[in-house]
Amino acid sequence: MTPGWITTTLLDNDAAGGWAVARSREGFLHDTNGPLFPREWLKRQDLSVFAEHGIGHLDGEPVYLLELDSPADVPGCSWQGLRGFMLQGDHTLYKVLGYAAQIGTWAREHRFCGSCGQAMVQVPRERAMYCQACDLRSYPRISPSMIVLVTRGDDILLARSPRFVTGVYSTLAGFAEPGESAEDCLIREVREEVQLEVKNIQYMGSQCWPFPHSMMLGFHAEYAGGDIVPQADEIEDAQWFNIHELPPLPASRSIARYLIDLYVARRLGHAEPVLPG
Ligand SMILES: NC(=O)C1=CN([C@@H]2O[C@H](COP(=O)(O)OP(=O)(O)OC[C@H]3O[C@@H](n4cnc5c(N)ncnc54)[C@H](O)[C@@H]3O)[C@@H](O)[C@H]2O)C=CC1
Ligand SMILES: [Mg+2]
Ligand SMILES: [Zn+2]
Structure with a gap:
């Protein structure tokens, strides 16, 4: 048995057993034991299953996703959005659900070929949807996004x-556009959102952000010039905050929070935080 969560394998839907999670527009089904249910038990409940996907192995046991048309009432169970699982609870289970959500969304949005409109089919042994009519393969969508902590000495x-x-302030972020490097994107986003220039851009680490399919690339950059002008509609307020007087910050599992905590720890000579994967 390989411990932990491994996502690479496609599973045989006709094989019995394993664990299953159920997802509807209300989020994931869970009870007091959490969101993982014995698969055979879950399939006996009165659920309208739209699609079933094998998504990986947890501690060697196969895990399946049941995508539902609507959120059913299951006695003793309730529904919770993915964000709730990100904010608290077991981190490995959140990773399972984050992957399940991305696969479920992608498969639902790629039932038909974007090129010719024919129905697509799941490819054996590969996480891809395939159009036989025009030989097009669609893989799960991941959107690279830059996130950057800009600093000026003790101010961030x-x-x-x-x-x-309400009240929460975070680092700047934005999606990469075609033709951009990560650094180009970062510089553009900082200009667009606050009209500042940055220098000494340093890559700090990355994080999957399944809301709905971002891959966050985290950077640190130093202030190089300009005065803050918040972008209309996108940025309600932007400020320099002294590291000793910070406002309410993003969730502790976010890379935004990691970038902030890491910088503060380094300035103050404290132990460095670990980036949640
Ligand atoms: N994990 C973390 O700590 C954080 C994650 N994020 C995530 O970073 C991502 C980007 O941040 P934002 O400031 O919202 O982006 P942004 O500054 O590029 O603006 C968002 C706008 O971009 C457009 N957009 C949406 N999806 C897109 C895509 N796939 N490609 C290109 N443009 C798209 C939409 O018009 C949307 O309103 C989001 O997924 C957000 O949830 C943001 C902050 C913290
Ligand atoms: Mg942004
Ligand atoms: Zn096609």
Whole structure:
């Protein structure tokens, strides 16, 4: 048995047994034991299953995703969104659910070929949807996104989007566009969102962010010039905050929080945090 969570294998849907998670537009089904259910038990419940996907092995046991048309009532169970599992609970289970959510969304959105409109089929032994009519393969979508902590000595630049929880400030982030390097994207996003220039860009690490399919590439950069001008509509407020007087910050498992905590720890000579995968 290989311990931990391994996502690479496609599984045989006709084989019995294993674990299963159920997902609807309300999130994942869970009870007091969490979101993993014995698969055969779950399939006996009154669920309208839209699709079933083998998604990997947890501690050597196969795990399947049941994608539902609608959130069913299962006695003793309730529904919780993926964000709730990110915020608290077992990190490995959150990784299982994050992967399940991305595969479920991708398979649902690629039932038909984007080129010719024919129905696509799942490719054996590969995580891909295939169009026989035009030989097109569609793989799970991952969107590279840059995230950067800009600093100026003991001050760090944090901003608020109107979408954030009230009071919370975070690092700047944005999606890469075709034709850009990660560094080009970072420089453009910082210009667009606050009209500042940065220098000494340093890659710090990455994180899967399954909301719905971002791959966060985390950077640190130093302030090089300009005055903060928040981008209309996107940035509600942006400020320099002294590391001793920080506002409410993003969730502890986010790479945004890691970038902030790491910089503060280094300035103060404290133990460095570990980036949650
Ligand atoms: N894990 C973390 O710590 C953090 C993760 N993020 C994530 O980073 C990503 C980018 O951050 P934002 O500031 O929202 O991006 P952004 O600054 O590029 O603006 C968002 C806008 O980009 C457009 N967009 C949406 N999906 C896109 C895609 N796949 N490619 C190109 N453009 C797209 C939409 O118009 C959307 O309103 C988001 O997924 C966000 O959830 C953001 C902050 C912290
Ligand atoms: Mg942004
Ligand atoms: Zn096609």
